[in-house]
Amino acid sequence: MLSPCIDNSSLLEAQQELRTVRDLLRWSVSQFNRCQLAFGHGSDNAWDEAAYLLLHSLHLPLDTLEPYLDATLLESERAAYLALLARRCNERVPAAYLTGEAWLQGHRFRVTADTIVPRSPIAELLSEQLQPWVADPDAVYHALDLCTGSGCLAILTALAFPQAQVDAVDLSDAALEVAQSNIDAFELNDRMSLYKSDLLDQLPQASYDLIICNPPYVNEQSMQCLPQEYKHEPQLALAGGDDGMDLVRRILEAAPNFLAPEGVLVLEIGNEYDNFVAAFPELEPIWLSTETAEDQILLLSREQLAL
Incomplete structure (x- = not known):
């Protein structure tokens, strides 16, 4: 106390x-x-x-x-x-x-202590429709947001890609309730679906043009040193195991089965660049930069992941 x-x-x-x-x-x-x-x-x-x-x-x-x-x-x-x-x-x-609210790229989202506070720099990339890495935003027909939390990135994905049906996944019932309230507020129920799943394990089989994910990735040593403010957030949404890569390993292994032939995965890893490179030395992702993030967001194609 x-x-x-x-x-x-x-x-x-x-x-x-x-x-x-x-x-x-x-x-x-x-x-x-x-x-x-x-x-x-x-x-x-x-x-x-x-x-x-x-x-x-x-x-x-x-x-x-x-x-x-x-x-x-x-x-x-x-x-x-x-x-x-x-x-x-x-x-x-x-x-x-x-x-009870957070703002991301000029949009208001409801939040509770059941979700992490929206702040992912992926939001900036979505505001630019992930160009030039997504050549034709209107050709994104099916997208997925893993570890959706409040649903903020899933909603921004739906706004960025107007032709897309967007699925959003979380393991927490309470988080999914918050996400649903945000989907309701943005009037996107006709284009968005929520699923309770442990990453991709319980998700119905689908072929996605785009998967985005801000997973739990904080390594155990960093978890022990987090400021008190971060300890109010769900630890389930932050902790990524000893090297921060526990869930990332599972995502990279399963993602090819859910990506369309030309599909891409956009994954946030925060300050875990060194741990990512050590865990996946064979991968050569594209590192996406934003105003606030360098070497924190990567892009991988299905072809790269399927090797």
Whole structure:
């Protein structure tokens, strides 16, 4: 159990003394820095996270801060926000779990503690329709998202490839429930199907033009060193065994049986590049770069995987 970083007397003082959005924002950044929070669940710094939590709490547009900086808040508004801030600091709860939402490529997704917080850099590649590696986006007719969690990547796949039927797989009933709620919100039930399966093991046989996957890949040593924020996420969705490659091995072995002749697999491995290369020295994937990721996402063809 963590010791409280912000005690009740400090919260009471803040509620009484801080009046404006600017006041609360400055104080929040100071507390986040003092408490040495870890970021990475939608923002990467104290300022952005404080601004997001404050604007969300006040039901203000998340992209419009400046006009409200000198607005005076009601006591009830200050109290509601400070309650969120206290949980963020004292319990190290990721912001997305406090608000029940996460944003990826401009799209809002419902999240709960039953799913990891959406943040995969695969989303950036999907916004570009995986070009130039997918030459004709309209020729992607059947796609699969393994380890779908909240369903965010599956939904972004459906949006990126308008001709595609998209299947999404997860082992967790609770995660599939969250994914279904997001599919409902995007009105994509006619183009998307959910399956409970341990990777590909229980999935009906199909031939996919595209498989994407952000699997559990964190190696055991790194799991032991994760910041407290990450320990709020389902460990089932993070832990990848001693070298992080336990599930990756199974995916690479089974994927050729589910890929169309010209199909491709897009796989995220996070910071496990060295472990991937050590585990699969015979593979020569294409490494896909994004604004935030280098050597974290790879692409393999069915032909490469079937060798």
